[in-house]
Amino acid sequence: MYLSEFYNAEGVDISKSMLKLAAAKVEKSALHKGDIRNFIPGKKQDVVFCLYDTINHLLLFNEWKKVFKNVFNSLNENGLFIFDFNTFYKLDLISEISPVVNRFNKNFLIADIEKISVNTFNWNLKVFEFKKDDDFKLHESNIKESSFELEKITDALEKHFEILETVDEFDKKIHQHSERIYIVCRKKNLKK
Numbered sequence: 001m002y003l004s005e006f007y008n009a010e011g012v013d014i015s016k017s018m019l020k021l022a023a024a025k026v027e028k029s030a031l032h033k034g035d036i037r038n039f040i041p042g043k044k045q046d047v048v049f050c051l052y053d054t055i056n057h058l059l060l061f062n063e064w065k066k067v068f069k070n071v072f073n074s075l076n077e078n079g080l081f082i083f084d085f086n087t088f089y090k091l092d093l094i095s096e097i098s099p100v101v102n103r104f105n106k107n108f109l110i111a112d113i114e115k116i117s118v119n120t121f122n123w124n125l126k127v128f129e130f131k132k133d134d135d136f137k138l139h140e141s142n143i144k145e146s147s148f149e150l151e152k153i154t155d156a157l158e159k160h161f162e163i164l165e166t167v168d169e170f171d172k173k174i175h176q177h178s179e180r181i182y183i184v185c186r187k188k189n190l191k192k
Contacts, residue, residue: 012039037066044076050083053180056091056145059120064148065156072160072187079187081161084169088147090179091121106130120146150174150181161185 009029013019019031032039036050037058048071058064071081092115094100099112108128116122123143128136154163163185168178 010041010045012036012041036070037063038070040070040074045074045079046076047080047082048074050081053084053086053145055083056086056147057143059144059146061119061146061148061152061156064153068157068160075187077187077189080164080184081187082182082184084180084182085153086145086147086180087178088119088149089177091115091145091147093179095121108136116144119148120144153183157183157185160188160190162188 009026010032011019011022011026011029012032012034013022014033014035016033019033022029022031032041036054050067050071055064055067058067068081075081091113094111095113095115098114099110102109102111107130110126110128112124112126114122114124121144123145125141125143127139129139131137150166154166157163163183165182165184166174167182168174169180169182174181
């Protein structure tokens with residue numbers, strides 16, 4: 001991880017296997033097994049990142065609000081919170097054109113995204129791993145993601161943070177067809 005070369009970086013994940021993969025990439029960083037809804041690091045942080053639509057895996061908006069409060073409690077004064085999420089528009093769009101098939105090397109990925117409730121989608125992922133000749137091994141997983149309206153998210157954030165920037169995946173202004181949104185915000189000093 002690029003940041004760990006220049007900063008004291010720490011990471012948290014609920015999955016032991018993901019922590020093991022991370023440990024191989026960021027040897028100098030402290031990694032913790034924990035839940036982002038309630039994990040508090042041993043010391044306050046200057047910046048907290050929550051990237052690659054991690055927050056989308058929390059299916060209820062109350063869980064998103066717990067993360068916002070937890071990050072607030074984990075940051076130093078004027079600390080930054082930077083995160084991204086898949087928009088409802090993107091998840092809905094992908095569900096309408098599913099399944100999607102991608103080939104990488106001699107392997108195949110079939111992603112079939114289905115809307116299962118108002119805000120929640122199931123990603124059925126099948127990877128056909130090439131072994132030899134015409135032999136493939138199937139790996140299958142179901143991953144749920146939820147998304148919510150930007151206004152609802154920013155309203156919840158503004159209880160704890162000043163929103164500094166909100167852009168789409170192309171560093172452009174948010175519009176109705178934005179597929180991924182990045183938000184940069186600063187911890188509010190609530191004692192004023």
